[in-house]
Amino acid sequence: MPRPVAAASPPDPLLPDFGLHDLLVAPFAEFGFLRRALVGCLALAVAAPPLGVFLVLRRMSLTADVLAHGILPGVAVGFLVAGLSVTAMSLGGLAAGLLVTLGAGALSRATGGREDSTLAALYLVALALGVVMISMGAGSVELTNLLFGSVLGVDDPALVMMAGVATLTLLSLALAWRPLVLECFDPSFAAAERAGGGLWHMLFMGLVVLNVLAAFQALGTLMAVGLMMLPAVASRHWARSVGGMAYAASGIAILASVAGILASYHLDVPTGPAVVLSAGLAWAVSVVAGPVDGVLARVVRRRHLAG
Amino acid sequence: MSGAIRLRDVTLSHERHPAVHHLSGEFAPGSLTAIVGPNGAGKTTLLRAIAGLHPLDEGRIERPAERIALLPQMSALDRTFPIACLDVALLGHWSRAGAFRAIGSAERASAETALEAVGLSGFAKRPVGSLSAGQFQRLLFARLLVQDAPVILLDEPFNAVDARTAADLLRLVRVWHGQGRTVVAVLHDLELVRREFPQTLLLARDPIAWGGTEEALGAANRLRARMMAESWDAAAGRCGIAA
Numbered sequence: 001m002p003r004p005v006a007a008a009s010p011p012d013p014l015l016p017d018f019g020l021h022d023l024l025v026a027p028f029a030e031f032g033f034l035r036r037a038l039v040g041c042l043a044l045a046v047a048a049p050p051l052g053v054f055l056v057l058r059r060m061s062l063t064a065d066v067l068a069h070g071i072l073p074g075v076a077v078g079f080l081v082a083g084l085s086v087t088a089m090s091l092g093g094l095a096a097g098l099l100v101t102l103g104a105g106a107l108s109r110a111t112g113g114r115e116d117s118t119l120a121a122l123y124l125v126a127l128a129l130g131v132v133m134i135s136m137g138a139g140s141v142e143l144t145n146l147l148f149g150s151v152l153g154v155d156d157p158a159l160v161m162m163a164g165v166a167t168l169t170l171l172s173l174a175l176a177w178r179p180l181v182l183e184c185f186d187p188s189f190a191a192a193e194r195a196g197g198g199l200w201h202m203l204f205m206g207l208v209v210l211n212v213l214a215a216f217q218a219l220g221t222l223m224a225v226g227l228m229m230l231p232a233v234a235s236r237h238w239a240r241s242v243g244g245m246a247y248a249a250s251g252i253a254i255l256a257s258v259a260g261i262l263a264s265y266h267l268d269v270p271t272g273p274a275v276v277l278s279a280g281l282a283w284a285v286s287v288v289a290g291p292v293d294g295v296l297a298r299v300v301r302r303r304h305l306a307g
Numbered sequence: 308m309s310g311a312i313r314l315r316d317v318t319l320s321h322e323r324h325p326a327v328h329h330l331s332g333e334f335a336p337g338s339l340t341a342i343v344g345p346n347g348a349g350k351t352t353l354l355r356a357i358a359g360l361h362p363l364d365e366g367r368i369e370r371p372a373e374r375i376a377l378l379p380q381m382s383a384l385d386r387t388f389p390i391a392c393l394d395v396a397l398l399g400h401w402s403r404a405g406a407f408r409a410i411g412s413a414e415r416a417s418a419e420t421a422l423e424a425v426g427l428s429g430f431a432k433r434p435v436g437s438l439s440a441g442q443f444q445r446l447l448f449a450r451l452l453v454q455d456a457p458v459i460l461l462d463e464p465f466n467a468v469d470a471r472t473a474a475d476l477l478r479l480v481r482v483w484h485g486q487g488r489t490v491v492a493v494l495h496d497l498e499l500v501r502r503e504f505p506q507t508l509l510l511a512r513d514p515i516a517w518g519g520t521e522e523a524l525g526a527a528n529r530l531r532a533r534m535m536a537e538s539w540d541a542a543a544g545r546c547g548i549a550a
Contacts, residue, residue: 057388179406182398185388192358192377193401240389240434 027265034261036159037151040218041257041275043162044227047169048211049249052225052232053242054204057184061229062116067212068224069123070100072130075146075216080137084145086157090213097209100126130221149220151261151271158217165214169207173246176200181242219272226276227253234283237290252282310371311336312357312458312489317366318546319352325364326352329548330514334491334506336371339484341504341520342493344532348510350493351380354460357491374402376456378447380463386435386443393431395446396421399453421452426475441472448476459483461492465499477503497524511535 028034055064074096075089082088100122107122108115134143145153154162173180182190183197190197215224235249260275267274288295312334319327327349334340342350355361357368358377396418397410404410422428425445435443444464451459461480465473481503483490494500500507500520507523509515511532516523 176406181390182401185390185395186379186384186398188355188360188377188379188383189398189401191360192375195401195406236389240436241391242389245389 023266024262027262031265033152033154034265036154037218037261037271038257040154040159040162041151041227041261042254043159043166044211044215044218045231045253045257046250047166048215048228049231049235049253050173050246051169051204051208051211052228053235053245053249054180054184055208055229056232056236057242061233063119064208064212064225064228066104066119066123067097067100067209068216068221069127069130071097071126071209071213071216072146072221073126073133074099075221076130076133076137079134079142079146084142086155086161086217090161090217093213093216094209096126097212098206101205101209127221145220147221148270149216149218149223149272151218151264151275154218162214162217165210169211172203172207176203180204184242219276223272223276226272226279227256230276230279230283231256234279234286234290237286237292237294240292252286253279256282310373311369312371312491313367313369315367315369317353317356317368318364319349319356319361320364321352323364324543325349325512325546327356327510328513328546329366330510331366332508332514332517334489336489337484337487338489338506339480339504340491340506340508341500342491342508342510343495343497343500343524344510344515345535347512348532348535349512350510351462353510354462354491354493358460371458373457374454375458375460376451376454378451378459378461378464381440381444381447381467384443384447386438386440388435390435391431392422392427392433392435392438392446392449393418395435396449396453399450399455402454418449418453421449422446424452425449425479441468444468444476445472448479452479456488458489459491461490463493463495465494465496500524 028038052064055061071093074092074094076092077096078085078088078090078092081092100119104115104119104122108118111118131143131147134146179190179195179197179200182195183200187197189195211228212224215227219226231249231252232245234252235245238248239245256279257275259281260278261271263269263278264271264274286294291297314330314332317327317330318325326347330353342353344350352361354377356363357370358375359370360377393415397414399418399421400410400414404414419428419431422430425448427442427445427449430438430442430446435446438446444467448464464476464480468476477499480490480492492504494504501524504520506518507520508517509523509528509532512535515532516525516528
């Protein structure tokens with residue numbers, strides 16, 4: 001890649017003599033906070049995207065987003081009580097998340113409304129309420145942190161929580177895989193076979209809340225579900241089975257985490273949005289070049305088969 | 308091979324408006340019954356109630372202890388779902404395998420046999436998204452074969468399938484009848500019902516007739532069924548029939 005070299009400018013990371021080692025490895029070798037950010041994002045990346053795949057298949061793509069906003073008042077309560085403490089904010093967020101999930105279902109059943117409209121109403125109120133509450137006890141720096149996250153500020157308790165949630169999620173998915181797929185594909189068959197669909201759904205939604213909370217530590221309210229949903233949406237273009245989609249989604253999320261953190265370091269942009277943008281780029285590539293229903297696969301038509 | 312399904316003064320409703328109104332009778336063990344009636348007559352609701360998927364407003368349904376398999380209307384399923392045909396057929400093992408038990412080679416073999424029996428040999432690994440409506444219905448019949456239930460409920464099994472598929476699937480229904488299973492099917496094609504189904508329940512929210520097909524589908528009964536009001540009466544008072 002021949003580029004004109006500006007003589008007096010500070011070292012440009014895209015200079016041709018800039019080695020692969022400096023580009024990919026050195027930042028992590030040099031800075032502990034980058035390593036922590038990477039470990040945290042990788043923990044999110046293996047566990048959250050398979051949940052996103054199930055959300056996509058259930059046509060609940062927006063639910064995770066709703067949850068991410070819905071937890072904010074709970075996080076705010078934790079923050080007002082104990083400051084920027086992972087434990088307090090997580091407990092508050094967990095309570096708020098479960099309240100929003102269960103509340104939306106119960107409210108729409110009780111009033112005959114549609115669940116998505118109830119969720120929309122709840123999350124708008126929750127987001128506004130959360131911002132007001134945090135503003136009462138903090139300045140704009142903390143508010144920005146909570147809304148947009150601080151991947152580089154991930155501390156030990158946050159890392160432990162992210163890794164714990166990832167472990168719990170993967171174990172639960174391994175256990176509940178068959179009923180979750182059945183409940184997605186044919187809920188009335190599941191009901192007729194007494195497969196306990198409602199119970200599995202509750203477990204699943206609980207996992208989604210936990211993962212949103214874990215992601216919230218790094219990516220903040222507004223970006224938390226980026227690493228869960230973008231790879232899940234993209235994965236549709238790479239596989240024709242639920243399992244294949246889950247693997248593809250995790251793979252994309254892992255790549256996006258590494259690429260996003262490196263990009264944010266080299267280009268000096270905020271890390272959370274950089275990770276989510278990388279996932280967005282992977283989604284765009286998938287839509288264009290993915291083998292299943294990708295744009296290219298449709299445009300470049302191969303000759304039909306004989307039968 | 309199975310006990311009777313007895314309905315005792317069954318009323319099923321959607322938001323208190325009856326979909327099935329004071330229905331009594333029984334599906335005898337080994338009987339082959341068609342449920343016929345205009346749209347909105349409560350046919351699907353009745354099947355779902357027999358399968359235990361719709362709550363009873365009044366009355367009782369006595370089911371045999373055996374398993375009941377239900378074929379839902381095809382439109383109720385997401386036909387683009389990323390799942391392979393063999394896996395759908397394997398779902399028929401659910402009552403034995405459940406959420407956790409392993410699927411062994413015996414189960415796999417029976418699912419493949421079922422796929423062959425419905426004319427889908429070679430489809431095992433194909434995703435269901437690549438199937439036509441008729442092929443998808445064949446696949447659901449394969450799942451019924453794997454379920455191997457003594458009572459089989461079919462909701463509009465021949466809708467949206469071509470004549471050849473309908474004939475193939477009908478052959479399976481005859482085989483089930485011959486094996487002594489109790490089969491109940493919601494149907495619209497009266498010719499087909501007269502030809503293949505010995506028993507008929509003519510339903511128009513209120514039960515019109517239940518018995519031998521020729522008699523149940525007599526001109527007077529069909530006229531009464533057609534008189535059913537399509538929509539419910541928004542101002543209807545409480546039902547006066549004693550429970």
